[in-house]
Amino acid sequence: MYLCDVTLREGDQMPGRNYTEAQKVAAGRALDRLGVDAIQPGFPVTGEKDVRVTRTLADECEADVVALARAVSGDVDAALDAEADVVEVFGALSSLQLEHALGTDRETMFERFDAAIERVRDGGATPHLTLVDAFRTEREHLVAAFERYPDLPMVTLADTVGVRTPASLRHDLTALGEGVDLARVGVHLHDDLGCATANALVAHEVGVGKADVSVASLGERAGNPAVEEVVIAGVLEYGESFGVTAADLVPACRTVLAALEESVPPRKAILGSEVMEHESGIHTAAMLREPRTFEPFDPGAFGAERRLVFGAGTGRSGARQLLERAGADADEETVAAYLDRLAAEGPLDTEEAVDLARREFAS
Known part of the structure; x- marks a missing residue:
């Protein structure tokens, strides 16, 4: 066809x-x-x-x-x-x-x-x-x-x-x-x-x-x-x-x-600004390990990008992974402090969240 x-x-x-x-x-x-x-x-x-x-x-x-x-x-x-x-x-x-x-x-x-x-x-x-x-x-x-x-x-x-x-x-x-x-x-x-x-x-x-x-x-x-x-x-x-x-x-x-000069609703399938954006703590924590966990397809295969968002809704598992990516300690005290900073400064995308962890918590 x-x-x-x-x-x-x-x-x-x-x-x-x-x-x-x-x-x-x-x-x-x-x-x-x-x-x-x-x-x-x-x-x-x-x-x-x-x-x-x-x-x-x-x-x-x-x-x-x-x-x-x-x-x-x-x-x-x-x-x-x-x-x-x-x-x-x-x-x-x-x-x-x-x-x-x-x-x-x-x-x-x-x-x-x-x-x-x-x-x-x-x-x-x-x-x-x-x-x-x-x-x-x-x-x-x-x-x-x-x-x-x-x-x-x-x-x-x-x-x-x-x-x-x-x-x-x-x-x-x-x-x-x-x-x-x-x-x-x-x-x-x-x-x-x-x-x-x-x-x-x-x-x-x-x-x-x-x-x-x-x-x-x-x-x-x-x-x-x-x-x-x-x-x-x-x-x-x-x-x-x-x-x-x-x-x-x-x-x-x-x-x-x-x-x-046309726009689409943010929830419009494929092209909407929010349909490849994830903020739920459970989702983002899993997707940091394996994006396919909560995606129907790899956006990159079609020229798009996923966006993971971190802020007040981020959970401990996601925060721990971001700290580890930044080369920071991921002990309980540091995770708690980092979650407070994410809540105050978020929503941040993955690069911004890792940069925050690196600046504030990496030795």
Whole structure:
């Protein structure tokens, strides 16, 4: 399964966001250095900014640069003008969307797909197709799309409103795989039920060819599968980094967030400022001996750092180890005095705590 990063397009659609051209280009370059296979920087028909960003990244990046387009000629022409490598045509086949969002019938939608895909090919780009609200679309209509376009390298199924859980997604994809080559299937998932990353991993397990991801889940509503979560879970669970340079993962994601002037909550998985920080006396004492005791993975493997914090909550065992690292005596009297100093001066990180022990208690 390869990854298409949609941070720049999905993030820019969040309320109150209007990333500049420079921001999107800088973030796109960081994503390309990370090694994702494809980057979707925008929706060119919405304006010259996305046209210029797409053109710049398509010229510079090793990743395929993907432009979004509705199945209408103006959208396709804008994507082609932006010189995208891939034009991802999208539309719906679900009865709900056809009736209430598009006001058309299924055969007319297929005819629009036909024309748009042909226009992409004539323009020299690679066409992909995304089916909106695919997981509330009758399976027979999904199969019909794959059969109608046997030469399309990728047909992405969008869980547009984020209704699928891992169990239901596995059921749907496994059933679809009875008649469709899942290597041609992509998934575009949303996190409305908090299942997006888990769903992306299920898609990988059943053999899906592509998943859309975004840094820190930036995207409409609850966002998309977080690239950092998908990659780290992939490495731990399957020994698979999905083509990404794992050691650069966290720094690259932080570069993207900085470029876009986005922040994440301190308890956000992987990227939050507090998730690799430990202060509990029991935890820190054990982690001074063996960090794996209270860590799911080595942060350094993904370009991050753990932070052990020492202060009022530090216990005698942890204090003793810090004193020993500093070359100080670790008798009961010294440990007690050191704990008092940690309580007064903390919280301190490991280097600061050892330095305090060395200054005050080493002979």
